Amino acid sequence: MFSLFTSPKPGAGTDFGEQLLNKVATQSIRHLFSASEAVDVQIRCNPPSKLLQGSIDAFQMSGRNLVIRREFEVAEMSFIADAVAIDPGSILSGHVRLKNPTQAVAQVVLTEDGINRAFKAELVQKRLVNLQSEALTNLSGGEPITFRDVQVNLLPDNQLKISALTDLPNRSDVPIRMKATLEVERRRRIQFQNPTFESEDVPEDVRGLSQVLTMAFANVLNEMVDLDRFDLDGVSMRLNRLETSGKKLIFSGYAQIEHFPGT
Numbered sequence: 001m002f003s004l005f006t007s008p009k010p011g012a013g014t015d016f017g018e019q020l021l022n023k024v025a026t027q028s029i030r031h032l033f034s035a036s037e038a039v040d041v042q043i044r045c046n047p048p049s050k051l052l053q054g055s056i057d058a059f060q061m062s063g064r065n066l067v068i069r070r071e072f073e074v075a076e077m078s079f080i081a082d083a084v085a086i087d088p089g090s091i092l093s094g095h096v097r098l099k100n101p102t103q104a105v106a107q108v109v110l111t112e113d114g115i116n117r118a119f120k121a122e123l124v125q126k127r128l129v130n131l132q133s134e135a136l137t138n139l140s141g142g143e144p145i146t147f148r149d150v151q152v153n154l155l156p157d158n159q160l161k162i163s164a165l166t167d168l169p170n171r172s173d174v175p176i177r178m179k180a181t182l183e184v185e186r187r188r189r190i191q192f193q194n195p196t197f198e199s200e201d202v203p204e205d206v207r208g209l210s211q212v213l214t215m216a217f218a219n220v221l222n223e224m225v226d227l228d229r230f231d232l233d234g235v236s237m238r239l240n241r242l243e244t245s246g247k248k249l250i251f252s253g254y255a256q257i258e259h260f261p262g263t
Helices: 002-006 016-030 048-053 112-118 204-222
Strands: 035-044 055-068 072-087 102-111 147-155 159-168 171-185 189-197 235-245 248-257
Touching: 016 035, 016 048, 016 055, 048 055, 055 102, 072 112, 072 248, 102 112, 112 147, 112 248, 159 204, 171 204, 171 235, 189 204
Parallel strands: none
Antiparallel strands: 035 055, 055 072, 072 102, 102 248, 147 159, 159 171, 171 189, 235 248
């Protein structure tokens, strides 16, 4: 399939229909994102006359420095699909309309800095503020608890360290210090498995309380990261695996594409 994307560039033999379709699809996909540095779509069809029947041999989208829902940064995103069927008449109206939903191999790359900024997003903050689960309020005399100043450090082997702070009625700035392993659950949830309390820089007089709160914070995180909350217009993601690589977190899986934006 990848050989389909090594054909000559526009102006060196690429069919005009492919060029038009690439342009229209690129403009459609840009609307998935609040902002983007670069979005590129390449569609290949051989022979080009197959476009008249709406038959595409291969579709590839790549994007860089994308923003989802105005707050969530994606360093890189790519989709690659085979045998896509489209309505050829939709191209002339400036849209790409799928005849049938299609699946694409997908990869998403997040950076450590982008992840940390995501913890300041409104959608995330509201799941960390004024929590009233019994496990937490038992520690605070019935008062709701808020976790703040979350900081993530990515580690090798799909591990990470997380620090945060919380306040109790009789103690401010209780540190949260945790190390955990990231895993994919049911292709749509990110889980913080095997959480352990990191006590090195926690004051001795508060370590016991900090450990209990850290384990409670791990449970909060495990209820929070569900990909269904980040679905794009017409596109839902499912994950097969993830891996940490330096200061990047790389997700691999597939995208279920129901329709292109605006169609």
